[in-house]
Amino acid sequence: MQIIQKGNQHTNSSSRDGHVPLAIVNHISGGTMGSMDAWFTSKDNLQSSAHFGISKSGIIHQYLPIERMAWANGLTAANIKKATAVIIQEEAPTNPNKYTVSIEHEGIDGALTEPQFTASVWLHKYIAAEVKRIYGKELLLDTKHVIGHFQVDPVRKPYCPGPKFPWERLYAALKTKEDEDVKVDKAATVVNGNRLADEGVLIEGRVYVPLAAVGKALGAAVDWNNITKTATLTTKEVK
Numbered sequence: 001m002q003i004i005q006k007g008n009q010h011t012n013s014s015s016r017d018g019h020v021p022l023a024i025v026n027h028i029s030g031g032t033m034g035s036m037d038a039w040f041t042s043k044d045n046l047q048s049s050a051h052f053g054i055s056k057s058g059i060i061h062q063y064l065p066i067e068r069m070a071w072a073n074g075l076t077a078a079n080i081k082k083a084t085a086v087i088i089q090e091e092a093p094t095n096p097n098k099y100t101v102s103i104e105h106e107g108i109d110g111a112l113t114e115p116q117f118t119a120s121v122w123l124h125k126y127i128a129a130e131v132k133r134i135y136g137k138e139l140l141l142d143t144k145h146v147i148g149h150f151q152v153d154p155v156r157k158p159y160c161p162g163p164k165f166p167w168e169r170l171y172a173a174l175k176t177k178e179d180e181d182v183k184v185d186k187a188a189t190v191v192n193g194n195r196l197a198d199e200g201v202l203i204e205g206r207v208y209v210p211l212a213a214v215g216k217a218l219g220a221a222v223d224w225n226n227i228t229k230t231a232t233l234t235t236k237e238v239k
């Protein structure tokens with residue numbers, strides 16, 4: 001999955017003023033990806049922006065770095081109290097833009113295409129990984145921290161990201177750890193100077209090697225009992 005940079009000097013943003021991103025807010029663009037690109041980079045736009053946009057074909061555009069605040073969910077102090085999302089209530093009276101990352105989805109009613117859904121799941125995980133890398137903090141991908149614009153601003157934006165947005169499927173997908181998250185690699189292992197070519201695997205920084213391979217390298221006899229699932233290593237006496 002790749003991210004195409006689209007922001008320019010006209011893309012609206014502000015400082016996060018020291019706030020760490022705590023939540024992701026999902027939006028629907030209400031128009032085409034082309035019109036979103038044009039609007040978020042227009043000198044005539046003095047009112048809104050978002051960090052990311054995802055097209056129906058599953059292409060991800062980035063308009064602002066995560067370190068900057070987007071103008072995506074701005075609320076007046078009075079309206080912050082009306083937010084239904086727990087995270088917004090807890091952080092009140094802080095402007096939600098200060099501690100959120102916003103994703104726009106190309107579309108009208110919230111229904112996502114398959115490539116768009118796949119890209120959105122990937123992007124949520126990417127954002128959480130970036131928050132961890134940049135700030136050293138966990139952005140949890142759960143119902144409290146992954147929300148919709150309607151939960152931030154139920155007064156002005158009750159239909160963003162739309163009635164067909166796949167919330168249940170998104171939360172389920174964000175719970176599963178994809179294979180690509182787990183780094184599995186071949187590991188060369190050396191025992192007493194004997195290299196066991198490709199006998200080991202490296203899984204998330206830990207090397208796993210079959211006991212039989214190590215035993216043989218040490219000159220031991222290895223007896224495997226398939227009934228008791230026991231490997232017995234008998235070492236020869238070294239004189």
Ligand SMILES: [Zn+2]
Pocket residue numbers: 026027028149157160161
């Ligand atoms: Zn919105």
